[in-house]
Amino acid sequence: xxxxxxxxxxxxxxxxxxxxxxxxxxxxxxxxxxxxxxxxxxxxxxxxxxxxxxxxxxxxxxxxxxxxxxxxxxxxxxxxxxxxxxxxxxxxxxxxxxxxxxxxxxxxxxxxxxxxxxxxxxxxxxxxxxxxxxxxxxxxxxxxxxxxxxxxxxxxxxxxxxxxxxxxxxxxxxxxxxxxxxxxxxxxxxxxxxxxxxxxxxxxxxxxxxxxxxxxxxxxxxxxxxxxxxxxxxxxxxxxxxxxxxxxxxxxxxxxxxxxxxxx
Numbered sequence: 001x002x003x004x005x006x007x008x009x010x011x012x013x014x015x016x017x018x019x020x021x022x023x024x025x026x027x028x029x030x031x032x033x034x035x036x037x038x039x040x041x042x043x044x045x046x047x048x049x050x051x052x053x054x055x056x057x058x059x060x061x062x063x064x065x066x067x068x069x070x071x072x073x074x075x076x077x078x079x080x081x082x083x084x085x086x087x088x089x090x091x092x093x094x095x096x097x098x099x100x101x102x103x104x105x106x107x108x109x110x111x112x113x114x115x116x117x118x119x120x121x122x123x124x125x126x127x128x129x130x131x132x133x134x135x136x137x138x139x140x141x142x143x144x145x146x147x148x149x150x151x152x153x154x155x156x157x158x159x160x161x162x163x164x165x166x167x168x169x170x171x172x173x174x175x176x177x178x179x180x181x182x183x184x185x186x187x188x189x190x191x192x193x194x195x196x197x198x199x200x201x202x203x204x205x206x207x208x209x210x211x212x213x214x215x216x217x218x219x220x221x222x223x224x225x226x227x228x229x230x231x232x233x234x235x236x237x238x239x240x241x242x243x244x245x246x247x248x249x250x251x252x253x254x255x256x257x258x259x260x261x262x263x264x
Contacts, residue, residue: 001237003244007032010084011243012076014067014125015094017044019194020144020232024091026051027236028243029058033089036080038065040094067094067121077128086136089243090129092122092166093144100155111158118162119169126173126184133182140243141177143170144235145188147258163188167254174252183251185242190258192230225260 011028015021017039025035029052037052037060039045045062052060061083065076080087095118098110126141133139146163153160167186174184238255241247256262 001240003031003240003246005245006240006243009033009088009243010036010080010086011089011091012036012038012080012087012125012129013091013093014038014065014121015040015092015144016048017041018048019093020189020192020235021091021093022048022051023232023236024093024239025060026055027233027240028089028091029060031240032058034058034084035060036063036076036084036087037061038063038076038094040064040066065094067092067125068116070124073121073124073128077125077132081132087129087132087139089140089142090125090133091142091144091239092125094121094125095144098156098158102155103157106158114158115162115165118159119165122166123169126169130173130177130182134177134180137181139182141170141173141182141184142239142242143184143186145170145186145254147188147190147256147262149186149188149254150256150262170254171252178251183242183247185247185251186254187235187238187242188254188256188258188262189235190224190230190256190261192232192235194232223261223264224258225264228259230257230259 011033013021013025016025016037025037025048029035037045037048042064049060049062052058063076063079066072098114122143143166145166148160149163149167170184170186235257
């Protein structure tokens with residue numbers, strides 16, 4: 001698919017060093033956008049930038065950013081403006097998954113870590129990119145939520161709470177920024193086979209290879225009508241659509257990309 005209006009747009013993608021963020025960064029580059037590839041690891045960001053330069057033929061530059069630290073976010077936004085001249089689209093993809101723990105046993109440190117990255121990080125990046133969008137009276141924010149915002153995940157209270165909060169934050173920002181022509185939406189992935197997911201599975205004693213090929217029986221029992229886990233590329237089309245003129249009257253919405261799990 002092609003969205004010609006995305007050509008020459010400047011897109012910031014956080015957490016773009018791997019997984020969903022990386023696929024979305026590659027997707028925007030394939031449309032001719034300039035992509036600020038940001039990640040906690042500068043090395044991971046550089047790897048994605050190289051993939052864009054070599055495979056997609058797009059334009060990209062890599063930046064290190066700790067989304068949970070306001071000074072780091074401010075620096076990232078300033079460097080993007082200095083390098084590219086403007087920012088049109090922000091994709092808040094940086095996130096982490098908690099280890100499965102009963103709520104009554106979750107440590108305060110683990111709770112704060114998950115909320116700091118998943119929720120505070122989304123807030124801080126939206127705050128500082130949002131100021132640019134409001135000044136320009138134009139811009140799009142796409143947050144990456146989760147099916148966990150709607151369906152509670154067993155022993156994953158910090159993660160589920162953080163993603164549910166992202167959905168509500170999206171709605172608040174959509175209302176506040178609408179008068180400035182800024183749209184804010186959320187993509188809520190279902191279970192997606194990413195390095196982060198595989199690390200979580202291995203921590204829980206599951207084989208990443210078996211999971212990638214066959215899926216987890218738990219998910220089949222829970223019910224995914226399309227009968228497979230998502231791949232990172234499954235979320236790219238939604239991001240491009242929400243950033244495009246085809247979605248120019250869509251804001252404050254949550255789009256679930258979960259193989260149908262959330263409807264049954």
